[in-house]
Amino acid sequence: MTREEALEMVFSHVTEESLRNHMLATEAVMRALAVRLEEDPDEWGLAGLLHDLDYHETLDNFPRHGYVTSEILQERGLSQGLLDAIVAHAGHIERRTLLDRALYAADPVTGLVVAAALIRPEKKLEPVKLKSLRKRFKEKQFARGADRDQIRSCEELGIPLDDFLELSLEAMKGIADQIGL
Ligand SMILES: [Fe+2]
Numbered sequence: 001m002t003r004e005e006a007l008e009m010v011f012s013h014v015t016e017e018s019l020r021n022h023m024l025a026t027e028a029v030m031r032a033l034a035v036r037l038e039e040d041p042d043e044w045g046l047a048g049l050l051h052d053l054d055y056h057e058t059l060d061n062f063p064r065h066g067y068v069t070s071e072i073l074q075e076r077g078l079s080q081g082l083l084d085a086i087v088a089h090a091g092h093i094e095r096r097t098l099l100d101r102a103l104y105a106a107d108p109v110t111g112l113v114v115a116a117a118l119i120r121p122e123k124k125l126e127p128v129k130l131k132s133l134r135k136r137f138k139e140k141q142f143a144r145g146a147d148r149d150q151i152r153s154c155e156e157l158g159i160p161l162d163d164f165l166e167l168s169l170e171a172m173k174g175i176a177d178q179i180g181l
Helices: 003-013 017-036 041-050 067-072 080-089 098-118 130-138 148-157 161-173
Strands: none
Touching (some): 003 041, 017 041, 017 098, 017 161, 041 098, 080 098, 098 130, 148 161
């Protein structure tokens, strides 16, 4: 599956702009992680871009979140490892591979980074610094939906938290105009 095909699927399944932006942000973080870990940025990027494809369809049925995406994507030439990572990001099956772990950690960090931009008067990513992101990470009440333990699971990839926050921030700055930040 090409990136263009994946993007078309995102636009046909996901109507909410903020969720599409979240998927684009997750793609950017996943690509950066793949580069850092010398994995395949195209495959990891697709996992990030597609991971919440069934969000609307499974909103009232969380146990199906991830599985429905995996079913939608069957026969589309994606690897089983990629489909498993999408199921695993919802916590339904054990995370076994680097790709599983990367997607699990990348998902919530995007929410933290977006919130750190939106709290600024100009609501832009560019002025957000690692230092303020680290501070926000420690504030439990800030962006509470961004699960801190899940973000910290980046350490299972051998990436220290600070490095992960910086990598995610820079990756998302690279696509800031595409996600309205
Ligand atoms: Fe997500």
